[in-house]
Amino acid sequence: MTDATAGNAGYTPAKKSSLLVQDARTAKRNAAEKRFEYYGMVAVMLGIASLIVLLTTIFINGHGAFSQTFVKLPVTLTEAKLDKSGTRDIEVMKKVTTFGYAPIIDRAFATAMSERGIDVSNLGKKDLGAIISKDAPAQLRDFVLANPDIIGTTRDFEFLANGRIDGYLKGRVSQESASLDSNVTPAQLALVDTLRDAGIIEKRFNWAFITGGDASDQRPEAAGLGVAILGSLYMMIVVLCLALPIGVAASIYLEEFAPKNRLTDVIEVNISNLAAVPSIVFGILGLAIFINFAGLPQSAPIVGGLVLTLMTLPTIIISTRASLKAVPPSIRDAALGVGASKMQSVFHHVLPLAAPGILTGTIIGLAQALGETAPLLLIGMVAFVREFPGAPPEGFFDPASALPVQVYNWTQRADPAFVERASGAIIVLLAFLVAMNLIAVMLRRRFERRW
Secondary structure, eight states, rough: OOHHHHHHHTTOOOOOOOTSSHHHHHHHHHHHHHHHHHHHHHHHHHHHHHHHHHHHHHHHHHHHGEEEEEEEEEEEOOOOHHOOOOOOHHHHTTTSOOHHHHHHHHHHHHHHHHTTTTTTTTTTHHHHHBBBBHHHHHHHHHHHHOOOTTSSSSEEEEEBBBHHHHHHHTSSSSSHTTTTTOOOOHHHHHHHHHHHHHEEEEEEETTTTHOOOOOTTGGGGGSSSHHHHHHHHHHHHHHHHHHHHHOOOOIHHHHHHHSOOOHHHHHHHHHHHHHOOOOHHHHHHIIIIIIIIIIOOTTTTTHHHHHHHHHHHHHHHHHHHHHHHOOOHHHHHHHHTOOOOHHHHIIIIIHHHHHHHHHHHHOOOOOOHTTTTTHHTTTTTTTTOOOOOOTTTTTGGGGOOOOHHHHHHHTTTTHHHHHHHHHHHHHHHHHHHHHHHHHHHHHHHHHHHOO
């Protein structure tokens, strides 16, 4: 035996392993990866389940806001009551208030039940008239003033039913709850069943919820989102006209033209910090600058738009700069190599390629601004506003509300019908947000270019 063989006398060769058979370490690593994959799947499923529960709850609570109960009545518009002068002079007719129109509706209601043989002896006159909304006299008065020639005729009208009556047909009010409620009686609900069978009362889709203005606490059935939708639209116009050009211009300068020094570093850091500032801080800033200093009117879309512009600018600048950075440097070098100026290379080549990301960031910023509430509360947009703002540009300075503020406003009211309407308003707001995000996806795919 040689020295070489003697040195290997105690050596045991390692056991050969196959690539097709997992060893203990590989099996342990694969098991850990599998567990992480399961954790991710569980997290995704929990997120989806939470979203489904949230949307289902909102839909269950708010879908009733899109339908409303109406009372159909033939109303005789007596000239002796509505226009004693007989001249059809609008100024003279305006002297008849809603208190003069209420008895006409009550008489028409009583006549309709009498013609159908409906017994109402167990109800007082006040309880009988309470079935119809308090908004009905104002509705009839507005129609007569807009059409004075119909005085002296009999016309069919549809009036809103009282909020409790509407809640009964939607299942929100019952005979048991009515016995404990001072605003409705079981006898009224029994009469409603009879009126529904007679075709006097019916429930159908309510366009006025989307197109009508807000209503007082005593008339939840007449409350609508029209003013809030128009106010949000005006604010989005202001944000789009200011935030998009300012944000894109600032992004192009910082990314393509600005020298890299301490000043630009400070600007970039502050832009990132502004994107994380709570929205209520922008509301305080808007209150101090635009209302207290500049003297702009409270609860006006122009002020809301300016505040939301300040809040949206950092988001647009950050997304625009990210889109510009995503364009390969070879595009710029190629443009400069064939003789283009710096300005031409940016605006003719870089900016068109970055346009999909810029549009997506802008729309997402607008969607974020559309759902903001806190800054709008500080500038007075929580005020009760029933009248619609005028057409632009004067309408930007008229009082208005906004969709998220309207939701907040309705949740603060005591009547259960307003809670239903708040959930319905959330459905409308979510529909707008989904539509804006779909537009962002479609624009990105439409203008996307590959290099």
